Amino acid sequence: MAPQGATATAVPSTAAMTPANGLTATSPASTSIGSSSSSSSSASSFSSSSSSSSSNSTTTHFGLSELSCEEIIYEEVDNRFAEPDRHMITDDRVIQNLIRLERLTMPPCNYFAGVQQDIKPNMRKIVTTWMLEVCDEQKCEEQTFPLAVNFFDRFLCALPIDRYHLQLLGCCTLLLASKIRQCQPLTVDVLSAYTDHAVSPDQIRNWELLLISKLEWNINAVTAYDYVDHILERAKWGSDDARLREHAHTLIHVCNTETIFMQVEPSLLAVSCIASATRGLNVSTKLAVGYDLCRVTMHDLEKIDVIVKIIEEIVAREIADKQCQQQQQQAAQQQAQLAAAGSSCKEQFQQAPQKLSAASANSNSSGPPQQQQPETPTDVQFIYF
Structure with a gap:
């Protein structure tokens, strides 16, 4: 029993919230999410069918075919990677x-x-x-x-x-x-x-x-990529330097371009690249690295040393080729600059007689020679390379 002067509000039922002819949605003004009146507006909009005629709130009825789902597509690519599964690695x-x-x-x-x-x-x-x-x-x-x-x-x-x-x-x-x-x-x-x-x-x-x-x-x-994390996890020196994993993957990529490693076991290639990376970074002693690698993958140390020597030779050759290419590019750029300077000087040399003849013609036709200004400075020398 409501006290005198108070207004009783019907509790929204399931039938009122979902009519037979479709869904019930409030007007746009009463459905602002995050406003302070959202709870009161929703309570007044979803009323029972008996009191909907006397209610002042406006309702809109629409079917399921008018509903739409919008998906936000982000253009930026998420480059974050999941952390390694500790249970699988160990x-x-x-x-x-x-x-x-x-x-x-x-x-x-x-x-x-x-x-x-x-x-x-x-x-x-x-x-x-x-x-x-x-x-x-x-x-x-x-x-x-x-x-x-x-x-x-x-x-x-x-x-x-x-x-x-x-x-x-x-x-x-x-x-x-x-x-x-x-x-x-x-x-x-x-x-x-x-x-x-x-x-x-x-x-x-x-x-x-x-x-x-x-x-x-x-x-x-x-x-060979699949072995790197497992091997570094089982070696005490594996997590000391963050660059070790990166260098090992770089060496694996270089070795995959070489025909000589085409039929080498991926596990042997992985341990050899890790051993070569440890030598380049001076992570640990050669004896400790060799012992751990042999213990994890059951490969012979002599076989690993042979692959490591081949990898070091390939890396040295790649570095020499890269330096040679850089020198060739610098020489080509210098030749292009000299050729451009020579062509500009040649054009100036070819245009010089025409400028001199035009200047002499203008001086003879316009007045005394002492009143004319020379077009070309006297200190310019036309040099053709």
Whole structure:
């Protein structure tokens, strides 16, 4: 029983909130989220059917077909990565399974010896280097490129192709690897643009199906990248320097472009790159590093030392080639500057007689010579290189 002068308000029921002819929504003025009157306006809008005629609030009825869902799409890409799972990294069964499964996804043969007749090792070097540059410019994840090279070699072991299709194969392997190991994969349009549109998007799509069929849908391969975190976690010197992991991944990428490491076990390649990175950064003693690496992966120390020496030779050669390219670029820039200066001086030298004749003609026609000003300064010397 309400006291005198008070107004009784009906409690909103389920039938009142959901009428038979559709949903009930309040007017825009009464549905402002976050305002102080939101609770009172919602209470007054959802009233019972018996008191809706006497209520002053306006209601709008609409069906389910008029509802819409808006999704906010952020243009910026989230480059944050999840933290490593401590249970998986510290579990010895994971690395044992990786070692057991790695041979199932390795290239079965050296395809330069018999399968491929039109492709040479230097062509593989060129295409894989191009693939690495694409991954660097697109800021792909570190695990994408090793998996793409694995697809590249396994496909060439299964099917002989033409040398003109080698870059097309590189595009397909990058596309497939990015779909497996990245949250946002590469697109066929981007890959086609990196080939200067020599490879069309339709060709990439068609060859992607061919690639998957020749790989027999075994596309979750084990690479050297998969071992790095597990090895560094089990070594006492693994977490001392944050640059060690980055250097190890860089060496793995460089080794994947070399034909000599095409049939090396991913676990052996991983421990060799880590050992080479520790020597370059002086993280720990050679004996301690070798003992830990052999204990984790069960590889011989002599075999690791052989791979490390080859890696150091490759790195030294790459550095020398890079310095040579920089010197050649500087020399080309200097020659271009000298050529531009020589052409400008030659033009000035050729235009000098015309200016002198025009000046003499103007002086003879306009008045006495002492009243004329020379157009060309007397201290300029026209030198032709």
